[in-house]
Amino acid sequence: MPSVWSESSSELGVEHVNANNSASVGATIPPSRSSSYVPPHLRNRPQGASTINNIIAVSAEGSSLGAGTRDSGSTASTVNRPGGAWAARDSTGSALPSGGAWGGARVNTVQPGGRGVGVGVTGSGWSNGSGSAWSGRSGWNGAREHEKNPFAAEEQPNPVFDQENTGINFDAYEDIPVETSGENVPPPVNTFAEIDLGESLNENIRRCKYVKPTPVQKYAIPISLAGRDLMACAQTGSGKTAAFCFPIIAGILRSPPIGRPRGARKALPLALILSPTRELSSQIHDEAKKFAYQTGIRVVVAYGGAPIHNQLRELERGVDILVATPGRLGDLLERARVSLSYIKYLALDEADRMLDMGFEPQIRRIVEQMDMPPAGQRQTMLFSATFPREIQRLASDFLWNYIFLAVGRVGSSTDLIVQKVEFVQDAEKRSMLMDLIHAQKATGSQSQQALTLVFVETKRGADALEDWLCRMGFPATTIHGDRSQSEIGEFKSIRWSSILLELRCPLNSSHISVVSQEREHALRSFRTGVTPILVATDVAARGLDIPRVAHVVNFDLPSDIDDYVHRIGRTGRAGKTGLATAFFNDKDLSLTRPLVELMQEANQEVPGWLVNYASRANYGGGRNRRSGGGARFGGRDYRREGARGAGDRYSSAYGGSGGGSSAWD
Numbered sequence: 001m002p003s004v005w006s007e008s009s010s011e012l013g014v015e016h017v018n019a020n021n022s023a024s025v026g027a028t029i030p031p032s033r034s035s036s037y038v039p040p041h042l043r044n045r046p047q048g049a050s051t052i053n054n055i056i057a058v059s060a061e062g063s064s065l066g067a068g069t070r071d072s073g074s075t076a077s078t079v080n081r082p083g084g085a086w087a088a089r090d091s092t093g094s095a096l097p098s099g100g101a102w103g104g105a106r107v108n109t110v111q112p113g114g115r116g117v118g119v120g121v122t123g124s125g126w127s128n129g130s131g132s133a134w135s136g137r138s139g140w141n142g143a144r145e146h147e148k149n150p151f152a153a154e155e156q157p158n159p160v161f162d163q164e165n166t167g168i169n170f171d172a173y174e175d176i177p178v179e180t181s182g183e184n185v186p187p188p189v190n191t192f193a194e195i196d197l198g199e200s201l202n203e204n205i206r207r208c209k210y211v212k213p214t215p216v217q218k219y220a221i222p223i224s225l226a227g228r229d230l231m232a233c234a235q236t237g238s239g240k241t242a243a244f245c246f247p248i249i250a251g252i253l254r255s256p257p258i259g260r261p262r263g264a265r266k267a268l269p270l271a272l273i274l275s276p277t278r279e280l281s282s283q284i285h286d287e288a289k290k291f292a293y294q295t296g297i298r299v300v301v302a303y304g305g306a307p308i309h310n311q312l313r314e315l316e317r318g319v320d321i322l323v324a325t326p327g328r329l330g331d332l333l334e335r336a337r338v339s340l341s342y343i344k345y346l347a348l349d350e351a352d353r354m355l356d357m358g359f360e361p362q363i364r365r366i367v368e369q370m371d372m373p374p375a376g377q378r379q380t381m382l383f384s385a386t387f388p389r390e391i392q393r394l395a396s397d398f399l400w401n402y403i404f405l406a407v408g409r410v411g412s413s414t415d416l417i418v419q420k421v422e423f424v425q426d427a428e429k430r431s432m433l434m435d436l437i438h439a440q441k442a443t444g445s446q447s448q449q450a451l452t453l454v455f456v457e458t459k460r461g462a463d464a465l466e467d468w469l470c471r472m473g474f475p476a477t478t479i480h481g482d483r484s485q486s487e488i489g490e491f492k493s494i495r496w497s498s499i500l501l502e503l504r505c506p507l508n509s510s511h512i513s514v515v516s517q518e519r520e521h522a523l524r525s526f527r528t529g530v531t532p533i534l535v536a537t538d539v540a541a542r543g544l545d546i547p548r549v550a551h552v553v554n555f556d557l558p559s560d561i562d563d564y565v566h567r568i569g570r571t572g573r574a575g576k577t578g579l580a581t582a583f584f585n586d587k588d589l590s591l592t593r594p595l596v597e598l599m600q601e602a603n604q605e606v607p608g609w610l611v612n613y614a615s616r617a618n619y620g621g622g623r624n625r626r627s628g629g630g631a632r633f634g635g636r637d638y639r640r641e642g643a644r645g646a647g648d649r650y651s652s653a654y655g656g657s658g659g660g661s662s663a664w665d
């Protein structure tokens with residue numbers, strides 16, 4: 001029985017070019033059925049739009065370079081890697097030749113090697129001005145009406161939150177240290193207008209109320225748009241999600257339509273975004289859907305802890321950008337329901353965690369042992385706030401001639417977070433927490449909705465503390481691994497095969513959906529302030545972007561300083577200030593030195609007793625890699641370690657407004 005996609009493909013008669021770049025030209029394309037998958041470039045056409053003839057199709061490696069003009073608002077970017085392309089599009093997103101030789105004739109010539117040359121453009125493909133191909137045309141809305149508006153909730157007038165999302169405290173970041181390494185690093189931009197992202201993506205950026213790019217976006221977006229691989233470190237809450245989503249979306253829209261095989265039951269995404277937990281994947285999916293709204297690009301998410309059947313249904317409807325956790329993706333690959341053979345963009349969020357001990361084999365399997373095009377034939381982007389040197393070394397296997405980017409004192413915390421450390425014995429921790437919560441209420445400096453996130457070491461500890469807080473009259477909820485099948489955070493030592501077994505076990509499926517609902521419910525209840533205290537294990541440490549988290553309490557300190565950085569990064573996000581309090585006692589001795597260093601880097605007041613501890617303490621053992629590894633910050637390009645000094649071809653530092661010498665020296 002043919003899948004929806006296969007029906008769709010054959011109906012559309014999309015040209016298919018096989019992996020060897022031999023192009024075959026499809027004839028005409030009958031109108032698509034609404035339930036069918038429609039490739040991005042064909043979506044959202046007016047009802048009754050005439051049959052589309054002659055779609056350019058090239059292989060994943062092939063390129064097509066539109067030689068036509070774009071209007072004056074646009075800045076051309078060159079794509080200097082295999083597979084990069086500028087598609088010349090007409091006002092409906094199809095490639096058009098100049099000279100009108102177009103009625104039923106073939107549009108593009110596909111040259112040997114799959115490089116097609118578009119010969120011109122009628123109308124602007126990408127303008128920012130009037131007459132844009134991608135926005136405002138009547139008739140497009142017929143199909144777009146069916147796309148749920150991801151901005152609907154935010155577009156309701158709200159006097160409290162309806163203000164410019166100015167993001168990072170831009171003034172404070174004028175002098176932010178920035179380091180780039182690698183060959184021919186494209187220069188940064190200062191405004192979104194300088195980057196040609198296309199009208200519909202620009203419109204969505206406006207809807208997000210992003211006024212200007214954050215520091216990491218200023219550097220990462222031009223680098224990625226130039227087709228370069230990237231390893232990027234930037235502080236928590238600094239807008240990394242958009243930094244990898246924008247180039248992916250813009251890249252897909254720019255590229256010539258890629259004919260995907262007829263009759264394939266498998267989903268054939270063009271971009272894959274991997275992240276460690278279901279919550280983070282879900283959050284990235286929500287963000288990416290906003291950025292891709294009304295572009296015709298379909299974003300689908302697949303994560304463990306939720307029934308696979310719904311996700312399969314979504315995948316069958318077609319996918320351009322797949323956001324996934326490694327475990328669930330592994331399952332889908334094993335079931336042959338997803339193929340990675342058309343991947344042009346691979347992004348790893350929280351990349352250091354994804355390549356951490358225990359998970360590297362899963363990621364290697366996905367990236368290197370399935371059917372994904374190798375480095376150099378896809379574009380790979382790795383992002384995190386922390387990037388230990390040994391993880392960089394592992395990660396470099398996935399990259400090709402990449403640029404290393406470090407924005408801010410990477411691996412350190414932001415100055416926006418006030419860090420406090422209190423010496424508290426275990427037995428006193430609860431009453432200390434109570435004092436903090438009372439103080440927070442009493443100061444009145446926080447609005448009623450201010451949220452407190454409390455990190456503990458174990459699931460049992462989380463449940464016990466939540467129970468106690470509730471009994472004391474403080475509405476609290478909890479999130480930890482037992483409440484779902486978190487794929488990384490909690491499965492650290494479980495092997496790939498066991499994960500598949502677990503996810504496939506039908507007896508588990510109802511349990512999975514119950515626990516995942518619990519976790520979803522807990523997060524929603526925290527986000528909305530219904531339960532303004534969330535007790536969490538490290539599963540909530542990375543990536544989660546919850547506005548109004550005013551206070552992070554490390555009830556139990558982690559043993560790894562990088563985990564501390566990510567945990568406290570749940571507050572003080574996007575230019576807002578935050579408070580982080582750590583309960584410290586003798587058990588945390590190994591963390592002392594990196595903690596003191598971190599606080600000093602972030603201009604925090606370090607208690608004298610902690611400094612004394614630090615002078616007595618050993619370095620934090622193997623896990624505290626920043627200090628153990630010798631590099632001052634977690635964000636120095638490991639390739640430079642052996643290449644310092646004269647003639648270092650990898651080095652190029654911007655150093656914020658100052659430029660000149662490396663900000664790290």
Ligand SMILES: Nc1ncnc2c1ncn2[C@@H]1O[C@H](COP(=O)(O)OP(=O)(O)OP(=O)(O)O)[C@@H](O)[C@H]1O
Nearest residue numbers: 165166167210214236237238239240241543545574
């Ligand atoms: N250009 C911008 N202007 C204003 N706000 C922005 C901009 N870019 C991103 N943001 C907002 O900043 C917040 C943090 O972004 P994001 O979650 O991508 O951070 P991050 O760097 O990935 O953090 P983490 O390291 O914790 O994962 C989000 O609420 C996002 O909407």
